[in-house]
Amino acid sequence: MNDPVIVLYFTTDRSLLRQLMKIMRMHGPDKNEVFPLPHHHKLCFLKNIITTPNIEVGEYTYYDDLEDVHNFERNVKYHFEFTGDKLKIGKFCMIASGVSFIMNGANHLTKSLSAYPFAIFGNGWEHAMDGREYPVKGDTVIGNDVWIGHKATIMPGITIGDGAIIAAHSVVINNVEPYSIVGGNPAKVIRKRFDDETIDHLLELRWWDWSEERITRNLHVLTGGNLNLIVP
Ligand SMILES: CC(C)(COP(=O)(O)OP(=O)(O)OC[C@H]1O[C@@H](n2cnc3c(N)ncnc32)[C@H](O)[C@@H]1OP(=O)(O)O)[C@@H](O)C(=O)NCCC(=O)NCCS
Numbered sequence: 001m002n003d004p005v006i007v008l009y010f011t012t013d014r015s016l017l018r019q020l021m022k023i024m025r026m027h028g029p030d031k032n033e034v035f036p037l038p039h040h041h042k043l044c045f046l047k048n049i050i051t052t053p054n055i056e057v058g059e060y061t062y063y064d065d066l067e068d069v070h071n072f073e074r075n076v077k078y079h080f081e082f083t084g085d086k087l088k089i090g091k092f093c094m095i096a097s098g099v100s101f102i103m104n105g106a107n108h109l110t111k112s113l114s115a116y117p118f119a120i121f122g123n124g125w126e127h128a129m130d131g132r133e134y135p136v137k138g139d140t141v142i143g144n145d146v147w148i149g150h151k152a153t154i155m156p157g158i159t160i161g162d163g164a165i166i167a168a169h170s171v172v173i174n175n176v177e178p179y180s181i182v183g184g185n186p187a188k189v190i191r192k193r194f195d196d197e198t199i200d201h202l203l204e205l206r207w208w209d210w211s212e213e214r215i216t217r218n219l220h221v222l223t224g225g226n227l228n229l230i231v232p
Contacts, residue, residue, distance in 0.1 A: 027212035031059045044069040046095065054079060058091030058144065058208075066097040078105035085136065090144035090162070091208040098151035107135045107156065143178065144208040152187075162203060163193065178203055201227055 029036040034048045043064040047057040052073060063072045076087055077100055085104045089095075108115040109132065118128035137157025142148070146160050149168035160166065160176040167183025167190065176182050179199045181190040192199070207215065207222060214232070215222070221229045 027216045029060075036062070042066065042069060046072060046089070049073075052076070052079065054081065054085065055087045055089075057089045058093070060091055060208075061089055061093040061095065063095045063099075064097055071098075075100040077102050079103040080105040083136065085156070086139040087142075088139060089142040090146065092145045093142060094147045096148060096150040096152070096168070099148045099154070100151075101140055101154045102156055103140065104134075104136045104138075104156045107137070109134065144206070162206075162208075163199075165193070198227060205230070 029045075031045060032048060034044050035041050036045055037043055043062055045059075046061050046063045046069075047059065049069060050057055050073065055073070055076060063069055065071045072095070075098065079085070079087065079101075080103075083103065083105045087101055087103065108117060112132075118125040137155075140154060140156065141159045142154075143160055143162035143164065145163045146166070147164075148154070148160075148166045149170065151168060152166045152170045152172065154160070154166075154172045158172055158175055160172070161178030161180070163179040164176045165181040166172060166176070166187065167181065169185070170183050170187040171185040172182065173186045176187070177189075177192075179193040179202065181193060182188060183190050194202070205227075207218070210218075217231050221227075221231070
């Protein structure tokens with residue numbers, strides 16, 4: 001009875017069935033699990049814990065918090081529904097503890113004589129913003145396979161390209177090109193990860209959209225450096 005196929009045939013235990021089906025697939029972790037590492041509840045597949053409608057997260061993107069994975073949404077700051085801006089994060093991203101996203105609700109006037117938000121206090125000041133608008137810099141868009149280091153801060157309206165790396169404690173105020181490494185405050189390009197030809201090829205390949213089976217067949221290629229070894 002040790003052969004999984006035989007056990008599968010005879011059992012009526014649903015949880016055992018599920019486990020066996022899983023073993024037989026062996027194409028990586030279950031993307032619908034909240035905590036893909038058994039007994040380690042500080043790393044989660046992020047899409048499975050998001051409650052805010054204006055945050056979208058792709059499959060396999062994980063968030064690793066030193067204390068509590070629910071800190072992720074607490075660290076998406078000034079994200080008010082009435083502002084309407086979205087935080088969109090692609091697949092297979094790696095987001096470290098304490099990463100924060102400042103959203104457009106944080107913006108005050110910067111070109112006026114005063115940045116003070118008089119209108120919110122009412123009592124005769126409620127019309128202070130009539131005919132004026134707070135700056136809105138658009139959605140925050142993080143590509144696929146992006147690694148965001150410990151306590152980095154991403155400012156409103158930023159786009160980070162596929163395969164980029166954000167160094168720990170960076171403050172990202174400009175868009176980040178695909179497959180570049182940026183760091184510092186304000187974050188500056190440290191280096192490109194590959195030559196332009198390789199980057200173009202990777203952007204065309206979009207390996208993160210492959211089936212789990214194809215990703216599994218190519219694991220050693222993805223963790224190596226030779227694009228010519230990719231198998232269908
Ligand atoms: C960005 C990072 C990946 C670069 O690593 P690396 O390729 O080994 O780079 P090096 O340490 O050789 O540094 C390369 C340059 O980047 C700079 N740099 C590295 N980390 C930096 C940071 N956090 N902020 C600003 N600049 C940084 C270095 O000063 C160096 O500059 P120089 O070339 O002018 O001397 C790494 O420093 C980092 O921040 N990793 C994130 C770790 C993390 O937060 N993990 C969380 C758990 S997943």
